[in-house]
Amino acid sequence: MEKKKRILKASLELIVERGLHTVTFANISQRAKVGIGTIYKHFKSKDEIVQQIWIEQKKEESTYIFRDYAGNGTVKERFEFLWERVINYFCDNPLEYYFSYHFAASPVLSKEIHEVAMKDFLAFDDLYEEGLNLGMFKPLSPRHLRLYSFSTLNGWILWSKDEGIEMDQKNIHLLLSMLWDAIKK
Amino acid sequence: MEKKKRILKASLELIVERGLHTVTFANISQRAKVGIGTIYKHFKSKDEIVQQIWIEQKKEESTYIFRDYAGNGTVKERFEFLWERVINYFCDNPLEYYFSYHFAASPVLSKEIHEVAMKDFLAFDDLYEEGLNLGMFKPLSPRHLRLYSFSTLNGWILWSKDEGIEMDQKNIHLLLSMLWDAIKK
Amino acid sequence: MEKKKRILKASLELIVERGLHTVTFANISQRAKVGIGTIYKHFKSKDEIVQQIWIEQKKEESTYIFRDYAGNGTVKERFEFLWERVINYFCDNPLEYYFSYHFAASPVLSKEIHEVAMKDFLAFDDLYEEGLNLGMFKPLSPRHLRLYSFSTLNGWILWSKDEGIEMDQKNIHLLLSMLWDAIKK
Amino acid sequence: MEKKKRILKASLELIVERGLHTVTFANISQRAKVGIGTIYKHFKSKDEIVQQIWIEQKKEESTYIFRDYAGNGTVKERFEFLWERVINYFCDNPLEYYFSYHFAASPVLSKEIHEVAMKDFLAFDDLYEEGLNLGMFKPLSPRHLRLYSFSTLNGWILWSKDEGIEMDQKNIHLLLSMLWDAIKK
DNA sequence: GATGAATGAGGTTTCATTCAT
DNA sequence: TATGAATGAAACCTCATTCAT
Numbered sequence: 128m129e130k131k132k133r134i135l136k137a138s139l140e141l142i143v144e145r146g147l148h149t150v151t152f153a154n155i156s157q158r159a160k161v162g163i164g165t166i167y168k169h170f171k172s173k174d175e176i177v178q179q180i181w182i183e184q185k186k187e188e189s190t191y192i193f194r195d196y197a198g199n200g201t202v203k204e205r206f207e208f209l210w211e212r213v214i215n216y217f218c219d220n221p222l223e224y225y226f227s228y229h230f231a232a233s234p235v236l237s238k239e240i241h242e243v244a245m246k247d248f249l250a251f252d253d254l255y256e257e258g259l260n261l262g263m264f265k266p267l268s269p270r271h272l273r274l275y276s277f278s279t280l281n282g283w284i285l286w287s288k289d290e291g292i293e294m295d296q297k298n299i300h301l302l303l304s305m306l307w308d309a310i311k312k
Numbered sequence: 313m314e315k316k317k318r319i320l321k322a323s324l325e326l327i328v329e330r331g332l333h334t335v336t337f338a339n340i341s342q343r344a345k346v347g348i349g350t351i352y353k354h355f356k357s358k359d360e361i362v363q364q365i366w367i368e369q370k371k372e373e374s375t376y377i378f379r380d381y382a383g384n385g386t387v388k389e390r391f392e393f394l395w396e397r398v399i400n401y402f403c404d405n406p407l408e409y410y411f412s413y414h415f416a417a418s419p420v421l422s423k424e425i426h427e428v429a430m431k432d433f434l435a436f437d438d439l440y441e442e443g444l445n446l447g448m449f450k451p452l453s454p455r456h457l458r459l460y461s462f463s464t465l466n467g468w469i470l471w472s473k474d475e476g477i478e479m480d481q482k483n484i485h486l487l488l489s490m491l492w493d494a495i496k497k
Numbered sequence: 498m499e500k501k502k503r504i505l506k507a508s509l510e511l512i513v514e515r516g517l518h519t520v521t522f523a524n525i526s527q528r529a530k531v532g533i534g535t536i537y538k539h540f541k542s543k544d545e546i547v548q549q550i551w552i553e554q555k556k557e558e559s560t561y562i563f564r565d566y567a568g569n570g571t572v573k574e575r576f577e578f579l580w581e582r583v584i585n586y587f588c589d590n591p592l593e594y595y596f597s598y599h600f601a602a603s604p605v606l607s608k609e610i611h612e613v614a615m616k617d618f619l620a621f622d623d624l625y626e627e628g629l630n631l632g633m634f635k636p637l638s639p640r641h642l643r644l645y646s647f648s649t650l651n652g653w654i655l656w657s658k659d660e661g662i663e664m665d666q667k668n669i670h671l672l673l674s675m676l677w678d679a680i681k682k
Numbered sequence: 683m684e685k686k687k688r689i690l691k692a693s694l695e696l697i698v699e700r701g702l703h704t705v706t707f708a709n710i711s712q713r714a715k716v717g718i719g720t721i722y723k724h725f726k727s728k729d730e731i732v733q734q735i736w737i738e739q740k741k742e743e744s745t746y747i748f749r750d751y752a753g754n755g756t757v758k759e760r761f762e763f764l765w766e767r768v769i770n771y772f773c774d775n776p777l778e779y780y781f782s783y784h785f786a787a788s789p790v791l792s793k794e795i796h797e798v799a800m801k802d803f804l805a806f807d808d809l810y811e812e813g814l815n816l817g818m819f820k821p822l823s824p825r826h827l828r829l830y831s832f833s834t835l836n837g838w839i840l841w842s843k844d845e846g847i848e849m850d851q852k853n854i855h856l857l858l859s860m861l862w863d864a865i866k867k
Numbered sequence: 868g869a870t871g872a873a874t875g876a877g878g879t880t881t882c883a884t885t886c887a888t
Numbered sequence: 889t890a891t892g893a894a895t896g897a898a899a900c901c902t903c904a905t906t907c908a909t
Contacts, residue, residue, distance in 0.1 A: 130890090146419055148333030151882060153892095162891035167884075228417060232470055234331055265486060271475060275490070278467020279460075285417055286459040301450060305460065309494035315873085336899065347874040352901070500869090516789055518703035521903055523871095532870035537905075598787060602840055604701060635856060644841040645834075645860070652833020655787055660826065671820060675830065679864035685894085706878060717895040722880070 131169045133159040135183060138176045143225045147177065147235075177235050182244050184223050189247035191216045196250070202258045207303050209251065210276065214302065217284055218294045228281055248273070264310050276306050316354050318344040320368060323361045328410045332362065332420075362420050367429045369408050374432035376401050381435075387443045392488050394436065395461065399487065402469055403479045413466055433458070449495050461491050501539045503529040505553060508546045513595045517547065517605075547605050552614050554593050559617035561586045566620075572628045577673050579621065580646065584672065587654055588664045598651050618643070634680050646676050686724050688714040690738060693731045698780045702732065702790075732790050737799045739778050744802035746771050751805070757813045762858050764806065765831065769857065772839055773849045783836055803828070819865050831861050 128136070137158035141150045150173070156163040170176045192212040198205065217224040230236055255269035264272060283302065287294065322344035326335045335358070341348045355361045377397040383390065402409040415421055440454035449457060468487055472479060498506070507529035511520045520543070526533040540546045562582040568575065587594040600606055625639035634642060653672060654664070662668065692713035696705045705728070711718040725731045747767040753760065772779040785791055810824035819827060838857055842849060 152884085153882070156892085163883090164885085164891050165889085168890075173883085232413065265490065267486070271471065271477065274471040274475075275464075275468055278471060279464040279494075282463020282467055283460050286456070286463060289417075290456065290459075292456065301452070305450065305494040308496070309464070309490040311493070337901085338899085341875090348900090349874055349902080350872080353872075522905085523903070526871085533905085534870050534907085535868085538868075543904085602783065635860065637856070641841065641845060641847065644845075645838055648837020648841060649830075649834040649864075652837055653830050656826070656829040656833060660829075662826065671822070675820065675864040678866070679834070679860040681863070707880085708878080711896090718879090719881080719895055720893080723893075727879095 130159070130161050130165055134161060134166055134169060135176065135180055139180050139222055139226055142177070142180075143222050143229075147173070147229075174235050177230060177233075178240050180226065181230060181236055181240060184226065185244035185247070188213075188216055188223070188227075193247070193250065198250075202254060202261065202263060203307065205254055206258075206307060209254070210280065210303055210306055211299060213277075213280065214284070214294065214299055221288070224284065228285055231278070231281065263312060265312055267310075272310055275310065279306065279309070315344070315346050315350055319346060319351055319354060320361065320365050323358075324365050324369075324407055324411055327362070327365075328407050328414075332358065359420050362415060362418075363425050365411065366415060366421055366425060369411065370429035370432070373398075373401055373408070378432070378435065383435075387439060387446065387448060388492065390439055391443075391492060394439070395465065395488055395491055396484060398462075398465065399469070399479070399484055402465075406473075409469060413470060416466070448497060450497055452495075457495050460495065464491060464494065500529070500531050500535055504531060504536055504539060505546065505550055509550050509554075509592055509596055512547070512550075513592050513599075517543070517599075544605050547600060547603075548610050550596065551600060551606055551610060554596065555614035555617070558583075558586055558593070558597075563617070563620065568620075572624060572631065572633060573677065575624055576628075576677060579624070580650065580673055580676055581669060583647075583650065584654070584664070584669055591658070594654065598655055601648070601651065633682060635682055637680075642680055645680065649676065649679070685714070685716050685720055689716060689721055689724060690731065690735050693728075694735050694739075694777055694781055697732070697735075698777050698784075702728065729790050732785060732788075733795050735781065736785060736791055736795060739781065740799035740802070743768075743771055743778070743782075748802070748805065753805075757809060757816065757818060758862065760809055761813075761862060764809070765835065765858055765861055766854060768832075768835065769839070769849070769854055776843075779839060783840060786836070818867060820867055822865075827865050830865065834861060834864065 134155060137155050138150070141154055141158060152163050152166055152173070155176075156166060159166075166176075170179065192209060196205075196208065196212075200208070217227070251273045252269040255264065255272045258264045259266075259269065259272075267275070280302070284294070287298075292298065319340060322340050323335070326339055326343060337348050337351055337358075340361075341351055344351075351361075355364065377394060381390075381393065381397075385393070402412075436458045437454040440449065440457045443449045444451075444454065444457075452460070465487065468490075469479075471477075472483070477483065504525060507525050508520070511524055511528060522533050522536055522543070525546075526536060529536075536546075540549065562579060566575075566578065566582075570578070587597070621643045622639040625634065625642045628634045629636075629639065629642075637645070650672065657664065657668075689710060692710050693705070696709055696713060707718050707721055707728075710731075711721055714721075721731075725734065747764060751760075751763065751767075755763070772782070806828045807824040810819065810827045813819045814821075814824065814827075822830070835857065838860075839849075841847075842853070847853065
């Protein structure tokens with residue numbers, strides 16, 4: 128793996144394991160097996176590393192979620208298709224999931240970074256808009272509905288992991304129905 | 313106000329304003345108008361301050377939420393009564409809300425701390441259990457239903473503030489209906 | 498016991514146990530069961546406590562050594578009488594002994610303090626002078642001979658304790674003969 | 683000079699000048715002309731510096747003392763050869779002497795450190811053993827005879843310096859004869 | 868007089884950042 | 889380009905000293 132990738136991977140692991148404020152450049156350099164100076168060749172600061180992880184991760188995530196997404200079927204079918212992909216992605220990538228939870232509302236990530244990282248997820252907004260036009264959803268903006276679904280799911284997976292609940296097919300469909308029921312009129 | 317309270321209040325303000333890792337003992341001592349040594353008399357570390365804030369806050373929160381709560385009325389009436397109180401508490405106490413959001417899943421707060429802090433909220437579980445027995449809710453444990461409602465609300469308030477959505481009576485009732493619809497069978 | 502005595506005793510114990518630089522006023526106040534402020538009523542600083550311990554101790558020591566010392570007998574008899582008393586005092590008072598060793602050459606104790614504390618030991622010098630006049634000793638000043646005997650004995654007892662050598666009658670007489678042989682012509 | 687050596691030299695000077703407990707890392711860093719962080723790269727604490735100084739010094743000392751020591755001649759000749767070397771070393775290296783005196787019985791130096799540092803001085807014990815076998819010395823172990831001689835000499839040099847006695851050839855021979863007379867049968 | 872909570876100067880220690888190799 | 893020893897600013901933390909009770 129090339130050095131930049133190694134640095135991002137090591138940083139992600141360490142931040143999730145121990146929290147951003149306890150991770151030092153020395154830690155990262157050791158874990159990534161590169162010199163401290165090499166980190167500075169690629170990143171100006173720890174914040175920049177966090178931002179890069181976030182952007183890279185959202186890119187991977189959207190690639191995973193939208194693979195083979197034709198945009199066919201009813202609103203509900205597509206709703207369930209996409210949110211199931213999100214759930215699966217997070218269940219298969221626990222490090223990425225924790226990272227996503229912790230930094231979703233962190234001052235380290237500016238609005239601009241969020242805009243850049245989230246641009247691939249605008250297809251969700253189209254879907255919500257379609258549902259709204261069909262009178263299926265409660266009266267909120269598409270963006271707000273998406274954020275609502277996302278943050279709910281985020282919190283719930285967190286607590287489930289904490290409590291040791293397994294994310295089997297049954298629970299995934301339960302969760303999907305809760306997401307749907309919450310916003311449907 | 314006594315010094316320990318002043319230290320906790322100053323710490324809460326500073327942590328929410330600037331993030332835990334940028335807050336120093338010198339900052340806290342200045343804001344609280346006590347000597348640095350005085351902070352060490354009361355707390356062994358910054359982590360201990362965070363834990364104390366959490367515990368104190370959950371105590372206040374539960375006091376606010378359960379004031380005059382008779383436990384009468386239908387399950388839905390009581391559900392709406394209690395969650396509206398939670399919403400109001402967080403809307404009236406934004407500092408406490410942000411603090412609560414950020415540390416809910418932080419490694420700084422151990423499971424033990426959470427148990428202690430959350431013990432007053434078990435009345436929620438009784439309510440969910442009653443609903444479950446009446447066949448009103450989706451098949452999850454009372455505890456998980458509570459955590460689901462809480463994480464939903466938590467995320468919703470965050471995005472509302474971020475997006476500048478006002479928490480008026482209309483929106484509060486919208487949110488309450490989303491909480492209810494999500495878990496009801 | 499009155500408070501001043503309790504403070505001196507507690508300080509002596511703690512200094513010997515852990516070394517002067519690790520002993521705090523809080524430690525002393527705890528061990529002596531007096532308030533910190535009370536220590537300041539009696540002593541201006543830690544150094545002054547050390548000085549007071551030294552002076553008190555040398556007073557006790559000389560009282561012990563010279564009890565019933567008539568000054569009769571040959572020079573050698575009196576030499577052995579007095580130094581045996583010194584040895585016995587130190588063997589019976591290990592705390593005082595260690596304290597004496599450590600501060601004999603410490604900058605904490607000024608020349609003036611030494612003069613005051615040692616004034617009762619001038620009888621030793623008279624004895625050495627008498628021996629010198631009789632041509633019994635190597636050509637050094639009485640004072641120097643006394644200091645020589647004292648520091649030798651001091652070091653030797655220290656190492657003996659360290660090595661677990663018992664100070665029985667046989668060893669005491671061996672030591673006395675070494676002290677005598679060293680200085681005799 | 684390399685940095686580690688500079689740190690040890692600066693520490694030795696400062697400790698002797700002002701006493702261990704008044705010497706700070708900032709003082710050492712200034713005197714050694716290195717950053718404070720550099721001291722921490724080499725030593726975990728002030729105690730570790732003291733230990734390293736002790737070990738380095740005993741190495742130098744033994745090198746000086748045993749240079750060209752063939753181990754020929756009578757016991758007395760060798761006895762005087764070696765102890766004169768010790769006296770000369772200390773007279774020529776006053777800093778090292780004071781350091782050695784103060785820390786010989788300090789809790790900062792563990793038994794293990796002493797063992798390591800003193801291993802080069804075992805040739806003394808062989809000499810004492812030889813004398814004992816020839817029936818020349820008082821009945822003590824070689825080790826204790828060595829410690830006796832050493833502590834005597836140590837104290838004697840201290841008081842000499844204090845009292846302004848010059849260590850000329852005459853006085854050195856007087857001291858050597860006192861060392862010898864004390865232990866010989 | 869006796870107390871000990873409160874203080875903050877000054878020590879210890881960490882770690883982001885630089886720069887010679 | 890890659891490195892990591894060296895740095896020192898800025899954090900942490902202790903404890904002698906004060907002073908209101």
